[in-house]
Each structure stands twice: as C-alpha cells, then as structure tokens.
Amino acid sequence: MASKVLDKSYDPHQVEGKWYTFWEERGYFRADENSEQKTYSIVIPPPNVTGVLHIGHALNNTLQDILIRFKRMEGYNVLWMPGTDHAGIATQNVVEKQLLEEGLDRHQLGREKFIEKVWKWKGQSGGTIISQLKKLGASCDWGRERFTMDEGLSDAVKEVFIRLYQEGLIYRSHYIINWCPRCQTALSDLEVEHQETSGKLYHLKYPFRKSDRFVVVATTRPETMLGDTAVAVNPEDERYRSVIGEKVVLPVVNREIPVIANSYVDIEFGTGCLKITPAHDFNDFEIGLTHGLEQIKVIDEAGRMNENAGPYQGMDRFACRDQMVEDFKRDGVLIKIDDYPHVVGHCYRCKTIVEPNLSLQWFVKTKPLAKTAIEAVQKGRTRIIPPVWEKTYFEWMENIRDWCISRQIWWGHRIPAWYCKPCGEVIVSKETPVSCPKCGSDGLTPETDVLDTWFSSGLWPFSTMGWPKKTKLLKRFYPTSVLVTGFDILFFWVARMMMMGLKFMGDIPFRDVYIHGLVRDERGEKYSKTRGNVVDPLDLIDRFGADALRFTLAALTMPGSDLKLSESRTEGYRHFANKIWNASRFALMNLEAFDLDEMNQRPHPEKFNLPDRWIRGRLNQAIREVRKSLEEYKFNEASHTLYQFIWHEFCDWYLELSKLTLYKEGDQKRKGLTQRTLLEVLDAILRLLHPFMPFITEEIWQQLPGRKENESIMISTFPKAEEQYDDENVASEMGLIIDVINALRNLRGEMNLPPGEPMTTLLRTRNEETEKRLRKNQSFIQFLALVNEFQLGWDLEKPLHSALTAVREVEIFVPMERSRMEEEAKRLQKEILKIDKESAFVTKKLSNEQFLSKAPPEIVEEVKQKAAEFRTQREKLEESLLKIKERLR
C-alpha cells in the first residue's frame, strides 16, 4: 500500500478542525454509564457561561485533556463532564452595563424582564467558550454539558438548601457582613480582597459629660463615629481604669455612650481607647454583642449616610468623612491626623471598598461540614497535589467562619423560602406553598434573595451527574478521579465541594486534587486587561497551532509554581511539531516500497541491526518515563522526555543512521527490518504524544501504511514498553559508536575541516570487545562522521602527521598535512590542560584517607576508574604532543 507523501511543512489550519469534527461525530468523547470497564472521571471547573477563553482556561483544560486522553487510550471508561457556571454577580454586572448604555437600570426594567434579558445574553454568548475549548482540542463529553442554572442542577440546589435548613445547618440572622455598595449585595468573606491602602489615623476627642476631661480615640474611619455606642479600653490599662463605667458624649449627635472594658483593646495602639461601632465593624460587632450594646447603622446600602447621621444624612460615606474632618478641625474635636497605611477590603468583582454592614442574611454553619472535609484529607482519602497546598487547605478549613450565602442580586438561584406575614413563620420548601402551615394564612411573601454562585458550584461533582436522583452515572463515576484547578479557587470551590460532597454523597468528590499555578507573562506579571498584557489563547492557536500551545503549557507546568508564558517558547514547540511532521514525512517516503506482509511475522530482536535495537530500547525508556510522569502529574517532565526522545534520539540519531540501511546497503532483508522499525517506532511516538498534541498526531497516524486496529489514534492503545528490546549490550555498543562519531565530529570542528570534506581516520584500541564492536559498526561511523577511508586495529602505527583524540579505550587519528601540526600541538595542549583540570578533583579525592575509608565502595571504585581513564588519555595526548614537538624542531 502506498502512503501519501506529506507536504513540506505542517499547517495546523488544515488539520485541526477536520479531526475535531471527526472525533466528535464518531462519539469518541462519550462516556458509557452502562460499561463495566474501569472508570476515570473529571468534572471541568465550569467557566463563566458568558466568558471567553483566557490563557488560564487554556492551561487548565489542556492538563485535563492530557489526562483524559491518556486514560482513554489506557482503556478506561472515561468521563470528562463539561459545563458552565452562571457566575451571578459577574454576569449580572455585564448585563447591567449593557442596560446602562441604553440609559436604563435594572430596577426600571423589573426583576422578571431583567432575568429574561440575562438569559437572552446567555443564549447569545453562552456558546463562545465551549467552541473555544473545542479549538483547544478538549475531548469533553459534550452531550452531557451542564449549566449551573439548568433545571436538574437547580433542583439539586433546592434539595441541598432544604436539607441543610432542616438540619439547622442553614440559618437566617441579623449579622454583620461584607456589603458592596456598588453591587448592592452581601459578599462572603472570600469575595473580599484585602489591599494595602495608604490611609489616615484620626484622633478624636470625646468629652465626659459635665466635665473638662475627655478621652481620645483613634480611628481610620471618622464617619462611623456617628454610630458609636461605646468606647472600649483594656481593663489592665492603668490610664483608664478609673473611667470605666463612666459616660462620654459623642460629638455631633450628643449621644451619651459608656466607657467599657474589653481585653481585645491593645494598650499600645493609638491612645488605647477604641471607639465601638457595632453596625459597621466586625470586631466592634462582636464586642457589642458581649456587652449588649445598641447597634446603630449610619450607612445605607448605597454607601450613603442615613437618617441616623444627623446633619450628614444623604452624603456619600467618603464625602462625609472629608466634611466631618473639616468640621472636627473647626470644633476642636480633631486632635491630630497621622498617615497610616492599612488594609482595606474591596469587592472582588467591582473593586469598590466594601462596607461592613449589619443586615439580615442567610448563613451556612460551616464548622461541622469542615470537620469531615479536613479528616478526608488527613486520612488521605483525597490527596492534594502538590502537598504544599494541604497546609493552606487545613489552615483555612480550621479557621472557617459561617458562610453568608444570600445575595441581593437577581441572577441566580432564588432561595426557596417564604415568609408568613401574619404569624412570621418562615417556610422553606421546594414547591411554592399555598398557605402557611402554622397559621393557615395565604399571605405569604417569597424570599427575593438568590444564593451565592459558589453554593451551586459546590455541588458540581454530583449535581452534574443527576443528583438527587440516584443515577447510573453517579454510581459509575462518583467520586471523580481528579480535580484539576488553580490555587486561586482552592477555598472558593474545592473546599466547598469537599464539604458538600461528603455531606450529600457521603463520599469525597475526588481522589486527587491537582493544583496548578497561574499563567503569567514573560515578566512574571499577572495578565490583566488594565495592564494591557493579555494574550489571547485563540490568537496563539491561530499563529502556532493548538498542539504547540498545548505542548507549551504542559512543558511549563511545574507543580506548585506559576508559569511564565513566552511566545518564543510556543514558537519553539511549533518548530517541534514541524520536526515531527518532517520526520514522519521522511518515514513515509521510505515506507512506500515496504512490504507490509512482513508485519505478520515477529522477528527475534537480534535479527534487527544495532540502531534498530537501540531506538527500540530508548523508546521503552521514554514510554516508561512518560507513563510515570503522567501518573504523578508531572506534565513538564513528560513533555521534556518526549521532546528529548523525539528530537535528539529519534531524529538526530536514528533517522540519520537508518539512511545508511535504507539507501546505501543492498541488503533487502535488513532494509525491511529497518522500515519496520521506522514504522513501529513512529507509530509508538505518535501514540505517546497524542495526549499532548492530538491534532498533528492524528493527521500523521492516519497516513501510516498498513491495517490499523482502530480508526483513530484517539482510541488506539497507549504504548507499553516491550521488554524484549531492553538490552544493556545494545545500549553500550551504541553508546560507543555515538561517542566515536562525536569525537570525530568534534575533531573536525576543532581542526576546521569543512563539514563536507571527507576525511581519513585510524582507530586504535587494545580492547578486543571494543575492536569487535567498532568493526561491526564501521559503516555507521563512516556514514555519520563522513569518513571515506577507515582503518582499525590494535597495532596500527600513528601516522606521521595526524591529529589525535581519545575516547573510551579508543585512540583516534586523523592524518593532516605537516603544515597543520603546529595547530594540532596547540589543540593538544588545550586538551591536556582540560584533562588536568578535571582530574585534579579526582586525584584530590583519592588522596583523601577519609574518602577512601568512609565513602561507599562503589563510589570509590567509580572515582578510581575515572582517574585511570584520565591518566591513559593524558598519556596518549602527551605522547602525541611530544612527537609533534620533536618533529617541528
């Protein structure tokens, strides 16, 4: 069968789309819940439904696809569950911005209309990221694609909410929470980003009632003083002991507030007096509770001062601060202002400074859930890889606080609760209740809040598989094999899936969590739109091919560290793809006349020639390494092994050596065996590389001659090492040949013999085995070192005028004109110097008594051998140098 000759260079554009469609149409991506095969499953970290693919997605999904394709080829029944997330606040913000352009806000539109609009936007842009994942080559089971707001997933959310509520693990309470005045919603602790901000520390004077005395409090937020309900001092603080229990008068509002004692107050800080604003500060809130203080809100949901702010009512909280500072200066309340850098919380979606605010919210009691989640990792039921992240996980889980899950936005899962107006009963139920079960009234009002997006994401590993229904899919594929994700959502998502999975499935959601780093630019900066350094993965795919991008990401992925992407690297791997392409082109050209019937026979390994046997042994090694690396999630090692083997062993050595057999030798039998090796090794290389570079490997594989057991490389088997080709002798024999060829090339370079000019060489060795090996492989040496005249023997005379080098037990002579002997003398001197430098270290070791007595014997032996080698090598060089010098005299 004749195979098609490939084009001269690889063009991804003509290949990628074609094969993706082929795979998808044939259903290779599909998992089979009815199969009895061993399973392997991954749920995709769902990207924002209206988002576009960024480089972080490209990394995350490339790694998953490598694992998935590897396991699929290994014969597993593989499920890669895809889907998207509704991303509540983020998506709502986008649609609100669109409305703004039309001069509208969502309140003018109304809840229903607004949600309709979001769904419409989801419909328009929702497919984008999925089609982009396909461009990357992601082999997800697209038929099962889920969306967090699907009916089934929404049902799971309700079910979980209700069960947690019934168990008392969800409660509703007035509590201080993080509030974003721009998004107008509560945020969880995690959704607040802490940033160092240069602020001021204001010292304010609070006078005692009917007295000249006063206390001075220090605050970064003077505007909150309007809501102060106490001043706290440390009970140990001598300065204030006498005033505890007395009352001070709050300036502006002239409200009397007590001086209380609380050991939380740091005596050293500021004045040692702490103003307490329970409604606008987390600590003050806690202190307020223990002292039964009143909670006075002075800032409203939009971040403006409210009716409790007296003259400042209606002002923005920051404008109010400025105004108050001016007023305080005037009235003598302000003692001084110090510069004070401190940390301020910002909304992770819109970067607005969050306002700690007292409000009525829904919470999940997380402690009991966290306990089992901690244990699961402690016991190793779930492994976190790399393990450094375990500590971070434990730390967070152990200090977890209750999770505020209600959001005052519209886009999301409505909390399934109703309130009875007449009797105040709260009804939590899946179905809309018709009347109050307690008082029978039908005056029920529904809860308007929606749930935190992460509440539904936390259910992802089982909600996507049909829970709460007991599906076959869950039975087969839960727990999943591994979760691949970035550390940035370890708490947001991974921790919550652990808690929810253990609670509702009674089992961990995944056996392994593989955590990769962030993709940064060449300078190590985070990619960001404001910085203007974003790279579009689709642009990279377009320019270099999806395979090159995938390989780059895999090669740069080091467990536990961020990766710096550079375009030159991707370009380099495009060259690698091209190299593979051309190696295949060479192979196919030389397989045209190959008699495929030969493939039916299984020749004994010894029938093959040295390079054939050698490359098969090296292939075994590469297979073992790639397998091991993949099992350990060491993507960079696997990539490196592949690159090294394919380029520097298969192409640089094997293909070059094969040319001799293919073109120069007349032996048809030998030629057939080499053709066979060429075909088999190339086939294995393609399969080995397929998880990393799916497109190019399929394109070439399809053109390999001969019958194939499968119609696609995707479903062919991942290579296994074939032990009959592991042969130490072959490896060392080839090693000798490679060394000799390198030495000759080296000499050629140093003596400035043009690469094209054939040379004469004489090899002398006293070692019988070595001589035998050299004689056997003489033609390979001649071919690759471009030697036209070749002599070999143990008793050869060194030609009168020649350059000399030595490798292993072989002396290599290359005759030269007499005029070049001066040059040669210099070269020898240089080489001797090099050897002296190297052997100095060895002799030093051997003259050390301690080393000889304490180091392991095999190490000592090794060093001794090296010393001997250096000695003989040096002798030979020296001898040659002396002779040349004599003659030159």
Added chain:
RNA sequence: AGGCACGUAGCUCAGGGGGAGAGCGCUACCUUGACGCGGUAGAAGUCUGGGGUUCAAAUCCCCACGUGCCUACCA
C-alpha cells in the same frame, strides 16, 4: 503580623548529597537525498551571601539579604 514558596548560563526555568542541565538567545561553519520551523561544532554559571552537618553540599540544617504569593479583626 503570621504562613508558604522561590533566588542555578543573557532570558525562562528543570535538577537536587558524589565531576553543573534544558529550551530560547548568542558565535562559527554547512543549500549532506524529512525538516533552514534544519544540521554540526562552540562560547557562556564563585548554583544570592555567611555559618554548620558530612569523607563529600548547588543539593540537608541555621542565619542574613532579595523576590513573589496566601491568610489576618490591631482601631
């Protein structure tokens, strides 16, 4: 403030108790029958600094300096 990483060739980074590695870049030569997206050869590093453990330290331990990240309620 605490915790965790990291500091190796010009750049990006592997490695990790027994003579310093890769890719890119750089230099010289080469249209050798797949590939110039190529080939051959080469230059290049007190492995941040200082102590310690050891026969032996770039590697393990301590300290310092530098860089990055995460967590945190000092107003």
